[in-house]
Amino acid sequence: MGSFSAFSLLRHAIGGNRHWQRHWRAASPKPSYDVIVVGGGGHGLATAFYLAENHGIRNVAVIEKGYIGGGNVGRNTTVIRSNYLLDGNTQFYEFSMKLWEGLSAALNFNVMFSQRGQIVTAHSADQMDAFSHRANIMRLNGIDAEILGRDEVRRLVPYLDFSDTARFPIHGAILQGRAGTARHDAVAWGYARAASGHGVDIIENCEVIDFLRKGDRIVGVETTRGRIGAERVGLAVAGHTSVLSRKAGLELPIESHVLQAFVTEPVKPLVDHVVAYGADHFYVSQSDKGGLVFGGNLDGYNSYAQRGNAGVLQEVCEAAVALMPNISRLRLLRHWGGIMDMTPDASPIISLTPVPGLYLNGGWCYGGFKATPASGWCFAHMLATGEVHPLTRGYGLDRFRTGHTLDEAGAGPFAWLQ
Amino acid sequence: MLRIHCPCCGPRDHDEFRYAGDASVVRPAHDDPDFEAWYRYVYVRANPKGLHREYWQHVHGCRQWLVVERDTATHTIHSVHFAGQQAS
Ligand SMILES: Cc1cc2nc3c(=O)[nH]c(=O)nc-3n(C[C@H](O)[C@H](O)[C@H](O)COP(=O)(O)OP(=O)(O)OC[C@H]3O[C@@H](n4cnc5c(N)ncnc54)[C@H](O)[C@@H]3O)c2cc1C
Ligand SMILES: [Zn+2]
Numbered sequence: 001m002g003s004f005s006a007f008s009l010l011r012h013a014i015g016g017n018r019h020w021q022r023h024w025r026a027a028s029p030k031p032s033y034d035v036i037v038v039g040g041g042g043h044g045l046a047t048a049f050y051l052a053e054n055h056g057i058r059n060v061a062v063i064e065k066g067y068i069g070g071g072n073v074g075r076n077t078t079v080i081r082s083n084y085l086l087d088g089n090t091q092f093y094e095f096s097m098k099l100w101e102g103l104s105a106a107l108n109f110n111v112m113f114s115q116r117g118q119i120v121t122a123h124s125a126d127q128m129d130a131f132s133h134r135a136n137i138m139r140l141n142g143i144d145a146e147i148l149g150r151d152e153v154r155r156l157v158p159y160l161d162f163s164d165t166a167r168f169p170i171h172g173a174i175l176q177g178r179a180g181t182a183r184h185d186a187v188a189w190g191y192a193r194a195a196s197g198h199g200v201d202i203i204e205n206c207e208v209i210d211f212l213r214k215g216d217r218i219v220g221v222e223t224t225r226g227r228i229g230a231e232r233v234g235l236a237v238a239g240h241t242s243v244l245s246r247k248a249g250l251e252l253p254i255e256s257h258v259l260q261a262f263v264t265e266p267v268k269p270l271v272d273h274v275v276a277y278g279a280d281h282f283y284v285s286q287s288d289k290g291g292l293v294f295g296g297n298l299d300g301y302n303s304y305a306q307r308g309n310a311g312v313l314q315e316v317c318e319a320a321v322a323l324m325p326n327i328s329r330l331r332l333l334r335h336w337g338g339i340m341d342m343t344p345d346a347s348p349i350i351s352l353t354p355v356p357g358l359y360l361n362g363g364w365c366y367g368g369f370k371a372t373p374a375s376g377w378c379f380a381h382m383l384a385t386g387e388v389h390p391l392t393r394g395y396g397l398d399r400f401r402t403g404h405t406l407d408e409a410g411a412g413p414f415a416w417l418q
Numbered sequence: 419m420l421r422i423h424c425p426c427c428g429p430r431d432h433d434e435f436r437y438a439g440d441a442s443v444v445r446p447a448h449d450d451p452d453f454e455a456w457y458r459y460v461y462v463r464a465n466p467k468g469l470h471r472e473y474w475q476h477v478h479g480c481r482q483w484l485v486v487e488r489d490t491a492t493h494t495i496h497s498v499h500f501a502g503q504q505a506s
Contacts, residue, residue, distance in 0.1 A: 242465035253461035255439075256490070301420075301437045304467040304491045309419050311433045344461055400461045401453075413460050416437060 003108050023189060024068075024196030027203050032229030033061045035383050036221055037236055038208045038244065040064025042073035042184075042369065043361055044236035045191035045202075046376020047383065049107075052198035054377070055384035060200045061230075062192075063223060065207035069188040072238050073369065075306075075338035077261050077295045079274050079283065080370040081118050081179035082143055085134055086406050088394030089347060090141050095391055096374030097143075097178060103373060109190030111182045116285070118179035118274040119148070119157060121323070123168040127278055131174040138176070146175045157275060159326055167322045168279035179274060181285050187372060211248050211358070218248060218357035234359045234383050239304065239339025241362035248355050252362075253344050253400050255415035258299045258337040259366050260308035262316065264330040266290030275323075282319035291333060294320060298340065298366070300416050308337040340366050344413035347406035350379055351397040352388065359383055360397065365418065420488070423498050426480040438473035440464070441485045441501070467491050473501060 002008060002021065012020060035051060037044045040062045051057040080100055082093040104110050122128045128147070135145035153173045154162050160170060192202055203225070212220035212227055220229035237244055239256045266289050276283035284294040296316035299308050313335065321328045343349060343363035348371065351360045361379045364371065378389035388396065394406055411417045420432035440463050446455040470490045475483050483501035488494065 240467075242463070243467050246464075251458075251462045252465070253463065255463050255465050256467070301432075301488075302440075302465065302470055302472065302490045303493070305493055309432075311419055311431075401457055414439065415463075416439065 004110070023193040024202050027061070027196075027201035029061065029063075029203055029206065029223070029225055029228045030201065032220065033201070034059040034230070035232045035234065036060075036228060036230035037062045037234045037383075038221065039071070039235065039237035040068050040192070040202060040204065041071040041236060041238055042187055042191065042372035043238070043364070043375045043379070045188060045195055046372050047234060047236060047361065047379045048200045048202075049191050049195040049198065050377050050380035051384060052195060052200055054380060057384055058199035060195075061228065062195065062200060062202050063206050063208055063221065063228070064202070064204045065224075067204050068192050068202065069185050072338040072340070073188045073372070074185050075261065075336060076184055076369040077283070077285070077293050078181040078184050078369060079118065079179070079285065080113070080182060081176055081274075082370075083118070083134060083138055083145065083174070083176050083179070085137055085408055088406050089408060090137060090143070092374055092391050092395075093370065094141060094143050095377075096371050099373035099377065100182065100370075101178075103190070107190040107194045109186060109193060111186045111190050112288075113180065113182040115178050115180040116273050117175055117177045118276065119153065119173045119175050120276040121153065121160070121170050121278040122172045122174070123279040124171060128172050131172070135174055144176060144178050146177070148173045148175055157273065159270060160275070160323055161325050173278075181274060184369060187369075191376070208244060216356060218355055232357055232359060232383050234361060234379060236361040236379070238362065238364060238368070239341050241341045241360070245360070248353075248358050250353055250355060250358070250360075252397075253413075254363055255302055255342050256304055257301070257340050257342050257416055258303040258305065258308050259295065259340050260299065260312055260316075260335055260337045261293065261295045262313070262335040263287070263291040263293050263333050264327070265333050267292070267330065277319055277323040280319035280322065282316055282323060284320065284324070292327065292330065298342070298416060299337070302416075304339055306337050306339060308335065340364070342415035342418055344400065344415055344418075345405035345407035346409060346411070346418035348375070348395055349397055350375065350382065350389075350392040350395040352382070353397065420493060420495065422474060422484070422486060422495065424476050424479060424482070424484065425498060425500055426482055427476065430476070430479060432474070434476060434478040435474040435484075436477045438475060438483075441471040441473045469496065
């Protein structure tokens with residue numbers, strides 16, 4: 001497979017880039033593994049990598065029904081931040097941020113992590129108070145956060161609407177300078193390549209259709225490519241968590257909803273940060289190719305269809321133009337949807353389950369890309385040791401019974417409103 | 419855009435309606451002390467890939483609550499009833 005270095009890039013460039021090899025082995029299923037991870041998205045691949053890297057468990061398979069990068073890991077808008085309010089979330093996402101900061105080196109693959117900073121605009125004195133509260137929590141946890149006044153925001157992002165006619169005038173903003181974006185495909189490919197390099201089998205075009213049982217214990221999976229045994233099975237199937245869990249007899253507090261993303265035609269460099277509109281739901285960054293990548297709300301009703309409806313497109317574009325009137329004439333190049341596994345508190349689930357042999361990683365909602373490294377790290381810990389990683393103590397399934405939900409938005413148990 | 423045939427107002431775009439989730443969950447009686455029943459009512463969802471019975475309120479029309487049976491994989495709507503008439 002070879003490793004990447006300035007020298008290898010140069011050598012391949014001289015050779016016309018004709019001699020690159022596959023970056024992970026196209027594995028066929030073995031009869032059994034120590035651990036099977038179902039779902040070859042970011043979380044499944046990261047889990048497999050850290051099982052091998054941190055715990056020396058290499059007899060591992062990642063089973064993916066489609067192709068690597070075809071799920072949400074390749075559909076998201078790539079925003080990475082660690083500006084969470086609630087204990088449990090704050091520390092977990094900051095741990096993830098630290099892993100992002102070393103990820104390209106750890107994987108020997110450039111995930112193009114760009115800490116361009118995220119600015120969330122504030123549109124009232126009350127919102128400035130709320131942002132100060134958030135910034136204080138972040139700082140108390142050693143996370144960078146700055147509160148900006150209107151003039152400072154204007155200096156950084158002069159293209160926002162600072163006119164007298166702005167629908168919601170900008171009062172200020174909160175800035176996390178270490179936040180940013182990464183190349184989503186590269187994250188999937190980088191983890192797949194590094195895991196495969198450690199001996200992990202990455203099995204694509206193989207759908208898990210049921211579980212193998214011995215008594216009430218799960219001892220493997222039934223797939224479209226035959227039965228495969230495993231000591232432990234970890235689920236990381238994002239939007240299909242309910243579908244597979246039901247086959248294991250597990251009932252979950254999850255609903256699947258579609259979230260859309262949009263990209264404009266490419267333009268010259270305009271948006272240097274990730275900018276989020278504090279008065280409505282719209283956020284934007286600019287890709288290296290020049291397209292403005294943006295998103296907003298969920299479509300708002302249960303869906304397993306990986307496509308969105310035009311009503312949300314209109315709402316998001318209205319919010320976009322309210323904040324950035326200068327993009328009103330840009331044309332939309334593409335838009336698409338992904339299926340979110342929404343929980344009633346919009347926080348994830350990394351949990352032991354009542355079913356012996358089965359471990360659950362899901363409920364990532366619309367914010368799971370940034371969590372990929374930490375999620376893989378902590379889920380690998382659980383699969384290797386059978387214990388909950390200290391950073392994910394708040395993410396157990398039982399929190400919905402005990403009342404210890406982590407509801408950042410305070411939206412209540414309505415998945416489609418989170 | 420979904421097109422919902424409101425039994426009162428006829429075919430209307432779904433953005434005239436407010437979504438209110440799974441209509442198959444059963445609300446326990448007010449004086450029911452069974453924790454499990456309340457837990458299931460508030461949190462547990464079947465979340466089917468396929469037919470889903472769900473509430474929509476026609477907020478920008480007749481304001482009636484409807485139960486719509488829709489396929490979550492294809493968005494095909496199979497039936498629409500007034501919620502009050504729904505035998506569950
Ligand atoms: C439009 C959009 C924008 C988003 N923006 C952001 C953002 O800016 N920042 C952020 O942090 N997060 C964002 N997210 C959320 C993030 O993408 C997800 O939370 C995260 O990617 C989910 O984890 P994953 O990568 O493992 O999922 P996926 O890549 O979806 O992986 C799950 C895999 O499981 C496979 N699978 C399912 N069923 C089976 C089966 N039966 N057998 C085998 N395999 C199966 C699927 O094919 C899929 O490949 C966004 C999501 C979307 C859709
Ligand atoms: Zn009506």
